[in-house]
Amino acid sequence: SNSVPNDNIERAIKKGTGEIASEVYEEVIYEGYGPGGVAVLVEAATDNRNRTTGEVRHIFARNGGSLGEAGCVSWMFHRRGYFAVEKSAMDEEKFMELALELGADDVAIEEDVYEIYTPMEGFNATQEELERREVPTVAKELAMVPQTTLDVPPDKVNQVLRLMDALEDHDDVQKVWANLNIDANALAAR
Numbered sequence: 001s002n003s004v005p006n007d008n009i010e011r012a013i014k015k016g017t018g019e020i021a022s023e024v025y026e027e028v029i030y031e032g033y034g035p036g037g038v039a040v041l042v043e044a045a046t047d048n049r050n051r052t053t054g055e056v057r058h059i060f061a062r063n064g065g066s067l068g069e070a071g072c073v074s075w076m077f078h079r080r081g082y083f084a085v086e087k088s089a090m091d092e093e094k095f096m097e098l099a100l101e102l103g104a105d106d107v108a109i110e111e112d113v114y115e116i117y118t119p120m121e122g123f124n125a126t127q128e129e130l131e132r133r134e135v136p137t138v139a140k141e142l143a144m145v146p147q148t149t150l151d152v153p154p155d156k157v158n159q160v161l162r163l164m165d166a167l168e169d170h171d172d173v174q175k176v177w178a179n180l181n182i183d184a185n186a187l188a189a190r
Contacts, residue, residue, distance in 0.1 A: 023047030027174075030056050031073045034163045034178065035064040036156035039073035041144050042167055043175040052172045059170065063163035064156075076179055077144040080105075081123035083130060084113040084139040098135065102126050113138060117145060146179035157182055 028049055030042040040060075046052040057067040085095065095114045099107045103126070106117035118126045123142055130137055152160050160180060167176045 028052065029070070029074065030067060031070060032060050032067040033065055033073070034060075034180075035159040036150070036152050038065075038150055038152060038160055039076050039146070039179045040065065040163070040167070041073060041077055041177040042173055043144075043177075044170070044172045045174055046172045052170075055170060056167070056173075059166045060163065063166055064159045065163050073179075074144075076148070077146050077177060079120045079142055080145045081116075081118035081120060081126055082139070082141050082143040082145070083116040083118070083126065083137050084110075085116065085130075086136045086138055087112055087114060089136050090114075098133075102129055144175075144177040146177070149179050149181035152180050152182050154183065 025045045025047050026049065028044045028046055030044065030053070032040050032042075034040050042056060044052055044056070053067075060067045085098075090098070092109065092114075095109075096107070099114075099116050102116065102118065103122055104116045104118055108115040108117075116126070120142060127140060130140075160178075160182075164176055164178060167173055
């Protein structure tokens with residue numbers, strides 16, 4: 001028979017009822033390469049670093065990538081403030097004016113949002129100023145932004161996206177960043 005020691009049962013009950021503190025979670029950053037040489041950064045919170053490391057390594061390997069050593073790709077990214085503003089909130093000219101006033105160090109105009117990038121140190125001030133001006137944001141975060149992007153070859157697009165999805169689906173993974181650039185036609189052809 002499969003018997004579980006009484007101490008284990010007692011400890012599990014006490015954890016569940018809050019009598020004893022549950023595990024402490026630690027933040028872990030994993031770095032690796034995906035198909036086609038795409039650099040991937042994975043931010044995770046885990047109560048068991050060994051388990052999560054093994055699982056993340058397996059996800060990389062199963063999807064044509066490899067988990068690397070600390071520092072192997074992080075140098076390619078900078079932590080920056082990121083804000084996405086609803087396009088319906090203002091025209092492009094007003095947006096550019098706003099970005100200049102906020103001290104943005106980069107902007108992007110996407111299909112449905114305007115994107116503002118700020119130095120990490122300016123994140124809170126930018127957020128407060130956007131709120132003060134009642135500018136509607138659809139997203140805001142401290143993001144790991146790649147210094148340069150890598151064009152993903154069309155034959156690797158599905159494999160790269162499968163890796164990204166598999167990593168994002170892992171329970172301990174909080175965020176996944178990559179230096180990928182995927183051609184819109186290759187994306188549409190999926």
